[in-house]
Amino acid sequence: MKIGYFPGCSLESTAVEYDRSVRAVAAKVGVELIELPDWNCCGASSAHAVDPVLAVALPARDLMIAEAMGLDIAVPCAACFLRLMEAQKHLKEDPSLKKEIEETLGKKYKGTAKVYHPLTVFSQPAVKKKIKGAVVNKLKELKVVCYYGCYLVRPPETTHFDDPENPVVMDELMALTGAEVLDWAWKVDCCGAGHTLLRPEWVERLVGEIVEGARKAGAQGIVAACPLCQANLETRQKGKNMMPIFYFTELLGLAMGLKKEAEGWWKKHLISPRIIYNQAREPR
Amino acid sequence: MKKKDSDFMRRVAEEVPEVNRCYQCLTCTLGCPLVFAMDLKPHEILKYVQLGDKEKVLKASTCWICASCETCATRCPNEIPIVKLMDLLRQEAVAEGVVTEQGPKVNDAFLAAIRNLGRVHELSLIIDLKRRTGGLFKIDPDEIRLGIGMFRHGKLKLLPIKIKETKTIKNLFSRLEKQK
Ligand code: SF4
Ligand code: SF4
Numbered sequence: 335m336k337i338g339y340f341p342g343c344s345l346e347s348t349a350v351e352y353d354r355s356v357r358a359v360a361a362k363v364g365v366e367l368i369e370l371p372d373w374n375c376c377g378a379s380s381a382h383a384v385d386p387v388l389a390v391a392l393p394a395r396d397l398m399i400a401e402a403m404g405l406d407i408a409v410p411c412a413a414c415f416l417r418l419m420e421a422q423k424h425l426k427e428d429p430s431l432k433k434e435i436e437e438t439l440g441k442k443y444k445g446t447a448k449v450y451h452p453l454t455v456f457s458q459p460a461v462k463k464k465i466k467g468a469v470v471n472k473l474k475e476l477k478v479v480c481y482y483g484c485y486l487v488r489p490p491e492t493t494h495f496d497d498p499e500n501p502v503v504m505d506e507l508m509a510l511t512g513a514e515v516l517d518w519a520w521k522v523d524c525c526g527a528g529h530t531l532l533r534p535e536w537v538e539r540l541v542g543e544i545v546e547g548a549r550k551a552g553a554q555g556i557v558a559a560c561p562l563c564q565a566n567l568e569t570r571q572k573g574k575n576m577m578p579i580f581y582f583t584e585l586l587g588l589a590m591g592l593k594k595e596a597e598g599w600w601k602k603h604l605i606s607p608r609i610i611y612n613q614a615r616e617p618r
Numbered sequence: 619m620k621k622k623d624s625d626f627m628r629r630v631a632e633e634v635p636e637v638n639r640c641y642q643c644l645t646c647t648l649g650c651p652l653v654f655a656m657d658l659k660p661h662e663i664l665k666y667v668q669l670g671d672k673e674k675v676l677k678a679s680t681c682w683i684c685a686s687c688e689t690c691a692t693r694c695p696n697e698i699p700i701v702k703l704m705d706l707l708r709q710e711a712v713a714e715g716v717v718t719e720q721g722p723k724v725n726d727a728f729l730a731a732i733r734n735l736g737r738v739h740e741l742s743l744i745i746d747l748k749r750r751t752g753g754l755f756k757i758d759p760d761e762i763r764l765g766i767g768m769f770r771h772g773k774l775k776l777l778p779i780k781i782k783e784t785k786t787i788k789n790l791f792s793r794l795e796k797q798k
Binding site for chain 2: 343346349379387438489526532534539602603
């Protein structure tokens with residue numbers, strides 16, 4: 335299976351371990367990721383707050399690149415994922431906007447490239463089967479909760495992802511690793527997103543509630559599927575006994591025996607995933 | 619205020635006609651994660667928009683504190699696109715020059731980065747933002763500790779990446795500016 339890959343800006347810097355683990359897991363299960371050549375930033379939370387046309391035009395260029403290659407796109411950042419899905423929706427529903435953007439970018443838009451989050455790609459029955467077969471290092475004794483945040487599930491009429499109040503896609507994938515996946519009430523709560531730049535105190539408050547929720551559920555770590563969520567949960571956590579925040583691909587990779595690679599991923603974490611470290615070195 | 623109130627109401631009616639459906643059930647406000655920091659709560663914004671009180675809604679901190687998390691819009695029983703309304707308020711407030719929050723500076727820094735390079739280089743973005751908000755030389759020990767931690771763990775890429783087709787991106791920005 336071949337699919338276009340749009341890493342997004344964070345995966346080039348603060349979330350390199352996410353980028354590396356997505357690529358490693360994909361390679362292991364036979365999903366060929368082809369990075370879109372010369373991709374541009376999707377505009378994130380800023381473009382739509384400033385100019386509705388810009389908010390569609392920026393992702394439109396990326397969609398056109400994938401289209402020209404005849405590929406669908408996997409987008410690991412939940413914010414980028416939503417921006418690309420929103421753009422697609424507007425281009426489909428608003429012919430005059432589509433025309434304006436085609437003229438400005440000098441290219442036609444056909445709407446043939448579909449956009450997926452890697453959670454969905456790795457949850458395809460055939461891929462899931464491969465993951466199951468590749469698990470050699472069951473993460474027994476590890477208790478986690480899955481955190482989806484906002485942009486995978488909302489707005490549901492744009493993202494078409496999973497149940498917007500109680501998604502389970504990530505929970506099901508994590509169960510394959512042998513970890514105990516706990517249920518909790520903060521799956522789709524907001525981490526404060528971009529406010530981390532200028533109002534860290536707001537983000538600390540929201541992150542504090544989410545982490546507390548995970549602790550009450552009995553979790554030792556939180557699994558995330560977005561570089562912004564992971565960064566906020568990791569960098570805005572306060573107090574002693576801080577909880578490690580994993581990318582779902584890191585745990586999948588570790589369970590599939592990518593121990594050496596995983597050592598490199600853990601080094602990028604500000605909160606040391608001590609529990610997992612032990613599992614990586616001495617599989618039980 | 620520069621533009622007439624009726625112009626504002628016309629734009630609301632064109633882009634988010636659904637606001638008229640609001641019956642003040644408070645679902646939006648009850649689920650809003652950032653309501654603790656807002657002066658007007660989301661349902662109050664809806665009410666004042668219905669009443670056409672442009673000054674009140676544009677001067678409120680609400681749209682700058684809103685994180686566009688979409689919780690309100692997803693749960694609103696009347697399917698009012700509340701984030702679309704927030705975007706419109708952000709654009710109108712900037713156009714009217716009545717913003718007291720720092721939100722527009724974040725957007726400006728972000729978009730300037732995209733315009734120049736086609737991608738956002740996180741380290742440059744943070745420095746530019748500190749410069750724009752006058753916080754470059756303010757020393758916050760927590761933030762500095764965090765910066766050092768990120769650096770030590772190799773999470774900050776030092777040099778930006780520039781895409782090849784920056785010309786296309788620049789054209790896009792200037793074309794949109796001309797239309798305004
Ligand atoms: S949830 Fe919808 S109907 Fe209820 S108060 Fe908010 S905007 Fe109005
Ligand atoms: S989108 Fe904005 S107003 Fe609505 S719940 Fe989220 S933060 Fe609150």
